[in-house]
Amino acid sequence: EADIYQTPRYLVIGTGKKITLECSQTMGHDKMYWYQQDPGMELHLIHYSYGVNSTEKGDLSSESTVSRIRTEHFPLTLESARPSHTSQYLCATSAGTGELFFGEGSRLTVL
């Protein structure tokens, strides 16, 4: 049974739509991350959080926002989706040791 849940797993939407990718965890970890990964490419950090009401921007943050109101929940929002946002989005948590635990990912296609 997964300890990190991402929804939706797959999403196809039109340009200009607002979307929210959900990430929830039952591991009790303070640190949470959002990564973007294209096939055969490295992971790029979008946003991260070290605890409730704490959020920081990564390398690819300019077109998205996050919130961390509860420890368990770290949603990612794209205000206006574009075809360049087509990618896989991975949510991860960490207990502080450095090891990351990933969710199964949300695969987004923007037409």
Next chain:
Amino acid sequence: GQNIDQPTEMTATEGAIVQINCTYQTSGFNGLFWYQQHAGEAPTFLSYNVLDGLEEKGRFSSFLSRSKGYSYLLLKELQMKDSASYLCAVRDQDYQLIWGAGTKLIIKP
């Protein structure tokens, strides 16, 4: 700039041994990680090195030389299920992870 270099793809035979290299140039160093990622799935943690030397964990071992900016992942007794991408990641001076693009390992019978 910071970068991680790994071979794009490697092929090996079932039952054999393969070594996947990773070289890095980062602003500071606070540990190196190896992750395994099967196609269409999320990465899973394999190993962590922060001091020079070899860390062994079953069929997998990871080596680090900080002075050379170099690591390798050694996979022994290869099995078909080891076909996956292997990601090298370095934690820099700000404790942020810098990721390589991964090495796709193809195992042939």
